[in-house]
Amino acid sequence: MARKMKAVQVRQARAPFEIVERDVPEPGPGQVRLAVEACGICHSDAITKEGWMPIQYPRVPGHEVVGRIDRVGPGVTAWKEGQHVGVGWHGGHCGQCDACRVGDFVTCVVQQVCGISYDGGYAEYMVAPQDALARVPEGMSSEDAAPLLCAGVTTFNSLRNMNVRPGDLVAVQGIGGLGHLGIQYARKLGYRTVAISRGGDKRQLALELGAHEYIDTEKGPVAEALQKLGGARVIMVTASSSSLAGELLGGLGRNGTLLILGAGSEPIPVSGLQLLLKRQRVQGWPSGIPQDSQDTLAFSKLADVRSRNEVFPLERAAEAYERMMSNHARFRVVLKMR
Ligand SMILES: NC(=O)c1ccc[n+]([C@@H]2O[C@H](COP(=O)([O-])OP(=O)(O)OC[C@H]3O[C@@H](n4cnc5c(N)ncnc54)[C@H](OP(=O)(O)O)[C@@H]3O)[C@@H](O)[C@H]2O)c1
Ligand SMILES: [Zn+2]
CATH class of the missing domain: 3.90.180.10 (Medium-chain alcohol dehydrogenases, catalytic domain)
Structure with missing residues (x-):
């Protein structure tokens, strides 16, 4: 049997x-x-x-x-x-x-x-x-x-394949399963690491995980906060919100990549002119x-x-x-x- x-x-x-x-x-x-x-x-x-x-x-x-x-x-x-x-x-x-x-x-x-x-x-x-x-x-x-x-391979493997060098600004949006590992990899790979979350609850945890900076999206426009830090080379998006991905685009610096790991079915609002002028890209990674x-x-x-x-x-x-x-x-x- x-x-x-x-x-x-x-x-x-x-x-x-x-x-x-x-x-x-x-x-x-x-x-x-x-x-x-x-x-x-x-x-x-x-x-x-x-x-x-x-x-x-x-x-x-x-x-x-x-x-x-x-x-x-x-x-x-x-x-x-x-x-x-x-x-x-x-x-x-x-x-x-x-x-x-x-x-x-x-x-x-x-x-x-x-x-x-x-x-x-x-x-x-x-x-x-x-x-x-x-x-x-x-x-x-x-x-x-x-x-x-x-969660590990998606964040590690995508990051190691981005055109990003030690010291560059890497932001990780969403501190869940993927995001909490993304923060650790970004830090360990030598990037200036910014954690982005909603509210202040996860600030301490994000810093413990290795983030150098923490942005609370409820405290003001996230793109402005990232620009104040110099603009991100990579923004790893782990929430499946297309409107949020659109907002985050404004936080990229020159040659920056919006890295889509969590994907919504709605279109992401993107300004072609901004992409062109700053040589930016939106990229997904499975x-x-x-x-x-x-x-x-x-x-x-x-x-x-x-x-x-x-x-x-x-x-x-x-x-x-x-x-x-x-x-x-x-x-x-x-x-x-x-
Ligand atoms: N590309 C791939 O190969 C791949 C692999 C695995 C998973 N995924 C996808 O990646 C996403 C994340 O997966 P996960 O397992 O990490 O999920 P999770 O543990 O639920 O984490 C997602 C995080 O996104 C944030 N979030 C959720 N809804 C949001 C909203 N409406 N606006 C802003 N932030 C929001 C939350 O972080 P805060 O509380 O910090 O804001 C949440 O902790 C899912 O969509 C999943 O399907 C993709
Ligand atoms: Zn998965």
């Missing part, structure tokens, strides 16, 4: 999370099975919950997954049982399309997303393609590693491939960047998710399975 496991699934778009008992999945060719130890709850899990992408339901969300390889499927040579690994948003690529053939896995046309294309980490076991795995550094706990598989996740994990260990987590058991996933959605979490919510 098949072994059973606990999982948290969404039966259909906009349905509540439900705890179910399922068969422990078997890895197919080229796949591995993880005994999941921890899974971070990302704001993007709302995509699975609300059905904002085409999804086959029921679906188990979760794309900040860390565990031990518990079984390898036929044809898997790169991984073995017992290894400590993670799976992030980038849940595998086809390896055959034009993009993959030149190594550009980010734009693979049939790229899979963990927790969306297949069942993710809100479960005791999960199956993933072998090319979706990142190695967790020795000595790092699963709870510490999990948020780095999406997380990274598993090698980027591995780099993020390694850098985080090296530079002592750590996610601040609130830990919940799997059974309390609905409550944990609500904590994040209501902006009460300080700063990442992580489910712990074992």
